[in-house]
Each structure stands twice: as C-alpha cells, then as structure tokens.
Amino acid sequence: MSLYRGFLTVGGLTAISRVFGFVRDVLLAAVMGTGWVADAFFVAFRFPNLFRALFAEGAFNSAFVPLFTKRLRGEGDVRAREFAEEALSILLVGVTATVILAEIFMPYLVRAIAPGFSEDKQKFELAVLLTRITFPYLVCMSLVALAAGVLNAHQKFRAPAATPILLNLVLIAVTLFAAASGFRDQPEAGIVQAWGVAIAGFAQLLFVAWAARGLGMDLRFRLPRLTPDMRRLVKLAVPGLITGGINQVNIFIGTMIASLQASAVSYLYYADRVMQLPLGMVGIAIGVVLLPTLTRHLADADEPAALASQNRSLEFALLLTLPASVALIVIPDPIIQVLFQRGSFTPEATRQVSLALAAYAAGLTAFVMTKVFLPGFFAREDTATPMRFVAASVAVNVGGSLLMFPYIGHVGIAIATSLSGWTNALLLMITLMRRGHFRFDDALKRRAPRIVAASVAMGGALYWLEPVLDPYFAADRSTMKQAGAMLLLVTSGAAVYAAVILASGVVRLSALRRAMRA
Template identity: 40%
Template sequence: MSEETQVEKVTPARRGLMGSGLIVSAMTMISRVLGLARDVVIAALLGAGNGADAFFVAFKIPNFLRRLFAEGAFNQAFVPVLSEYSTSRTRQEIRELLNATAGSLTAVLALITALAMLGAPWLVWVFAPGFGRDPEKLALTADMLQLTFPYLLLISLTAFSGSVLNTWDRFAVPAFTPVLLNLSLIGAALLLMPLFDEPAMALAWGVLIAGVAQLAFQVPFLLRLGLLPTPWPHFAHEGVKRILKLMAPALFGVSVSQINLLLDTVLASLLAAGSVSWLYYSDRLVELPLGVFGVAIGTVILPALSKRHAEQSNAHFAAMLDWAIRVVLLLGLPAALALAVLAEPLLITLFHYGAMTDHDIQMAAMSLRAYAFGLLAFMLIKVLAPGFFARQDTATPVKVGIVAMVANMVFNLLLIWPLAHAGLALATALSAFMNAGLLGYLLRKQGVLVFQPGWGRFAWQLIGGSVVMSVGLYVLAPDWQAWLEFDLWQRVSWVAALVVLGAGVYFAWLAAFGLRLRHLKMHS
C-alpha cells in the first residue's frame, strides 16, 4: 500500500491503561483543584444569594448541554466510529470523516446557540421556573445566558478535538484543557467584577472567554498530528450518518446523571433561597473524585475498548471492563466515605469565607453526604456505559437511562418534602445506583462483562481498608464547629493532614493484605 493511502501511524507505543489513566487523572486533578479554587473565590464574593443562583443556572444550562452533546452523546458515538476508521481506513478517509463531522456539528450547534440566545428568558423559565417569582432574578439570569450559551458551540468543538487526540493516545492535552476555564473564571471574578454593577455578570463573560481559549489551545496539537479538520457540513457522509444514528439514543443513555442533576436545579429553584447554590457547592466536591478517578478511567477505556471490539478481541474486552470496575471501586469507595465523614470540614475550608454563612455550610453538608452516597454509582456509570458504546450499542443504555430518569422523578417527589434540597441529592444518588446496577446486569447477561479471578480477596482488602480509614478520620477530625474558629492555614493544615493520614492508612492496609501495583496493570 502506498504512503498516500496508508493509515497514518502516529500512535506511540502503548503505555497501558493504568499509565494513560494516571496521566488523565493528574491533569484532571490540576483542573479540579483550580475548579475548587474558582468556587472558593465565587463563594467568598457572591455567597449563595441571587447573583450566585443566577450565574449557576446560566452556566448550568449550556454546561448541561455540553455534557449531553459533547462529552456525552457525541463523544460516545464519535469515538467508536473514529477508532474503527483509525484501524482500518486510509488517511484520506479519516480526514474526510473529520471534515464532515466537524462541519455538521458546527452547523447544528450554531443554530441551537442562535435560537437559545433569542429565547433566553423562556429557556431560563423552563430550567428554573422558581425564578419567575422574582422578575429581576429572571432577567439577570437571561442576560447571563446570552453570554454563556455560545460556550456550548465552542466547548463542543473542543470536545471534538479532544476525542480525536484521545483516539491517537494524546490524553494529556484534552485533560489539561479545562484548566483554562477555571483560570478564566478566577480572572473574571478578581479582575472584572469591580467593573460591573452586577458582579455576577463578570463570570458570564469569563465563561465566554474560556470557550475561545480552550478551543484555540487544542488547535496546534491537531496540526502536529496532521488531523486539523476543514469543517464542511456533510450529513450524508457514511460516518456522519452512523454517528448521528448512535447519538440519538446516547443522548439519554450516557447523560442520565446530568439530566437528574438538572432536575435537581429545577426543583431547587422552588425551594428556599440558596438551595440551588447549596446543591452546586456540594456537587462540586463530589465532582473532584468523580473527575479524577471515574471520568479519567472512562476516558482512557472507551477508545481502548473500541479498538478491541474492532479487532474482535472479546477476552481482552472483558478483562478491560473488569479492570475498570476494580479501579473505580478501589479509589471511589474511600473517596465517598471521606466526603461523608469530612463534609463540614471540607466545605468550611473551601467556602466559609465572605458571604458564605454557617447556615449555608450546614445545608450544603446535607446534600454533600447524599451525593457522596451515590459517588460510586456515578463512577461505575462512567466505566460501564463504554462497554455498550464501544460496541456501537446505544439502544440498551437509553432504555436503562429512561428507567433511571423515571425512578429519579419518583424519588424526588418522595424525598423533597421531608429532606428539601438534600432529598433531591439523595434521589439522584438512588437513581444512579439503579442505572449502574442495570448496566452491569445487562453486560453480564450479554456475556460482555466477565469477572476475572480474585474478586473475593479484593473485596475483603477494599472493605477492610475503607472501614479502618473512615474510623480513623472520624476519631481524629475535630468537631465541625471548631473548624469555624480556625483560620485559613489551620483549616488547610488539618485537611491536608487528614487526607494524608487517611490515604496512608488505606493503602497501608491494602499493601499489608497483599495488593500490589502490578495487580492493577492492564495493557490497552
């Protein structure tokens, strides 16, 4: 085969899934830490008042659609098709797919963005109907949404670029890109807020700036691979039609947890002032381990599973899924327990400054514990869903997603009255467990998920280490009221000491009972 028709071999030697996962985790950790720093700044400057509520809704709407279209349905449909092209098609065919996909994605999202900006007030009313009781709050949110909604187009093209880079095993760049969003929002909060009569409006400008910066950041890396597309809409292209066919059901299948979180926002807007912000701050803490562990493993496993499916390597496919579940449990269970035990100390250390009150901390801690209960389920969904999408099966997850969404609505109605905003968080957690459980059951039933030897011993190692760690944190951590009297450095020092101690006890237990790093290796 001539050089012009060969598939471009730009992929480096395989470093293994654990190595790739560690790279994504490290970059994601930087992003999430800066994200927490961003939220510390926002909490100190805006607290949990009307301005904060308005911004969180104005940002949540395009961010929700981003996760649905970009990192959700589009990514799960695009990566398997692109992986197949990368293993069996020519360079020219790959470029034609990239051009057609980028052009079609741009055309659709540009139209959606224009319509959303024109109908911003009605869109806000749909997503936060409780804001209708306060015309000024509704108008402020609508003004912000007109600035934040173009972020959907920009970040979706960024996610498209990241999917290409991930397929060619360039995981670090897409994982680092969200850092630019956090830097933009921190800069907007510190530098632009004094320029506005409504300080929260500066954050909306920060979101728009971040969208441009993130897309521009990835362009040089696509150029280096020779994979920068020339966007041109071509909905009749064979690859685009397959992506669209896979996307339709994937809109529900992979993004159920995001839809459930959005339902929380809708209902929270009907509750006491501050409810939207309490859920936001608690969700942000849960997003740290979810992103660093769950999303990282899901990111590296999807292209690897897609390639194994294209090669019809069923045994390797099953072993990868088993490995992903073990890693998620190994890291997710202690993280969830630590969040529950240290809910108030973590919230106080990060957010109890300026406009953030003691009452806000107590309310946010309630929803944080509820979200922490569902953390394992959120993470398992991230690694189980690729087991279907890698095989280009989007019908099954959508059925599971519909069941989980209906269950979430029922749980919301049952729990919102006795537990208010915390009931909404608990409902999301319960529906996530239903979602993950059904996905795992169906993968087993289809013979795709085959548990490898050693699960009994692994379970005892995991449970024992988690219990010992949790008891140690509960006994050693000062009472949460004492944290209110600590200054910043005391708070940070205590949190750092508890995190190091908890991690040390946990991993020491695992090592003492025979778990070694080599047991977690898995080649891609």
C-alpha cells in the same frame, strides 16, 4: 500498563484542573456566596454545561469515537480525517442552530429550567441575561469534544484532559477582577463571570485545535451532507445525547426543582463541585481512556483483552472512589468549612452544603461505575440500550426528588440523584453480564472485598479523629489552623487506607513503582 498510563495521564491532569476549580469556587463563594446573584449565575452556567454534556460528551464519546477509531485502524488517516470533517460540519450546523434558537427563546427556557425564579423578577431577568452570555460556550465545547475524540483515538490524552484548566484559570482571573472592582454579591459579579465562561470556551477550542493540528488533523469545514457514514453517526448519536450526559441530566433536573427553594441551587452547586474532584479524576479518566481501548480490542476480535480492560477499570474505580465516598459521607462539614466558609459564605451555608455533599457522595461509586460499563455498549455501537436505562434512572431521580423535596428540601434532591446513579449502574452491569460481555475475573473477586474493608477502616478512623480535631475548626481559629487540621484529618485517613490496602495485597509496592515509572 498502557491502560493505567492513560488513567494516570487523564486523572492527573483532571486533578490539576480540579485544584484550580476549587480555587475558583473558593473565590466565587467569597464574592457571591449563596445569594440570588449566585443562584442566577449557577443556572446560567449549568444550562450550557448540560447541552455540552449531551451534544459533546454524550453524543461524541458514544458515537464518534468508535466509528472514527475503526476507520483509523481499518482505512488509514486520510479516510479517518474525511470522516471527522464530515462530522465537524454536521455538528457545527446543528449546534449553531440550537444556540440561535436558545438565544431567541431564552426567557422561556429559563422559566422552564428554573421555575422558582419566576417569582423574583430581578433574579429571573439576571438569569436570562447571564445564560444568553454563556450559551455560545456550547459551540466551542462541542468542537472541543470532536477534536478531543480525534486525539483520544490516537491515544493522545494530554491536551484534551488539560483543556478544563484553561476554563478555571480564566474564571479565577475574572473573579479576582470582580472582587477588586467591589462587585460582591452584585449583578455585575455574575455578568463578569458569564463573560469569563464565553472567553474560556474560545481559549479551550484554540488549544485543542492546535494539538489536533500537530497530528495532521487540522480539520476543515465542508458543506454538510447526510452521507451513509453521517446517517450512521446520527443514528448512534441521538440515544447518546441522553445516555452520555446522564449525570448532568440528573443534576439539571435537581436544579429545576431546587429553584423552588431559596439558595438551594447554590447549595447543590457547591456540593457538586466537591464531588467533581474524585468523579473527575477517576470517572473522566476511565470514560476517556476505556472507550477507544475497548473499541480497538473488539475490532481485533480480542474478547479476553476487552474483558481484562473492563475488570481493571472497575478495580481502579473501586480503589479510588470507595474511600472518597466514605470520607465525604463521614466528614463533609470540615471539608466545606475549610474550602468555602468565608466572606459571603455563612456557617448555615456550610451546614446545608455539607448535608447535600454527604447525600451526593452515597452515589459517587455508582457514577464512576457507569463510566466503566457504558463503553461496553458504545464500543459495540449499541447506544439504544443504555438510553432505556437512562430513562429508568431519570424516573427514579424525578420521582425521588418530588417525594423528598417537600420534607427535606435540597438534600432530598441529592439523595434521589444518588439513587438514580445506582439504578443506572446496576442495570448496565447486569445487562452486560447477561449478554456474556462482562464478568468479574478472579483478581477482581479477590481484591474488591479488601477494598471495601480498607474503606470501612478508613471511615472508622475519620469518625474517631474528627471530634479530637474539632476545636481546631472553631470559628475563632485562623484559616491556616483550620486548613492544617483538615490536612491532618485527610492524611490520617489516607494513611489508614493505604496501610490496609498494602497489607492485604490489593496493591503491591513493586507494581506501584512500575506504574509510576511508566
């Protein structure tokens, strides 16, 4: 039950963050739309996020958390704190050096990540300026990741899961300021947004550092030294730099190719933002909670408990992501229309973003499955094997994107990203099974087909109901009527799914009540 409690804690707070994120993106769509300013800002925002995923989420979820957890359980708080301070010093020096070099060579980096911008001098120069403003965000978020790892190892999940809420609140505030100042689809709107990102980074760092201090883990800077512990951390972290941030790597590659098509960067950004709701609620919750849980079980030589944790995590992932994937494939147009189609966001933009969303959604379950299987390697201090699988999946992504982009544009990039996700997830699962570290238990074998059947039934209901409600999505209908139709569509699909799930015994009401009380 503690595993599910952790999932619900992280997933619930991530859901709140995603709701604020939707508010932020609705405002962004109205203020900046999908024009050249939006393209420049989204590249500027994507760039530090890529490095955050690599340095922070990738390296420290894969390397720091297992090593810190073992010291915490085997050697006590004092030794664990010393280890964390040594890691803090190495991380801070490395990331600061990266930021300084990036600021100096930013024009070359922007030309590399968005080659299509070079043909538009105005867009290119704005992207360079905005990326220079946002890039120090990387320093703050890397330190946030380390403090979050310390808290997660202590089974304190609330504060780390709540930090993204601060980012969204700050960006909502600066977007409202841009709108009030009349900066619609103008460079000033992008500059205001970029400064908002930088400010939010410092706010998140202060928040999570305060939470760590409450545990007696107010970490201090030491002179960096390559001790045996730090050598071990670096050895594990280098493959983790790539492995843990695979989703961001794939999206980043897509951004590079999409920069060759006008507005394609923005189309993919908005589609990805919708995808982040289920992906964040489930994938982040599993990734954050499962790794320290699995590490503890393996440190205690409790293989049955480790296997049970992975099976329940996979079951939890399928239960929530399969229906979400089906819904996003069947009804992407009403979702995008209700969320974004206003102000500078046109009906054509809705159509293009909807196509990308459906293509991304085909890989949603795979992206979350990856979060289930990666801890099986990381907890055993194996970051090299997943890195090889990442290389294979990136090859699928690049090859697929280049093959399909000339024919179907940005939609081909989204399809290739989904294919890449399935490649990575299946390679991870098959390897764990061959090594004897994972197998489907009887409960999962019984419930998984029923979850698939319930998702198909829900998809059928949505496919039948959407044409019935289509008149309420007409352009002359008010936003409230469109939102009401959207709410009816979603709740009807959810009701069908819940009815089949409960009737088939996948979830029992008594167990659900116990989980909610917990």
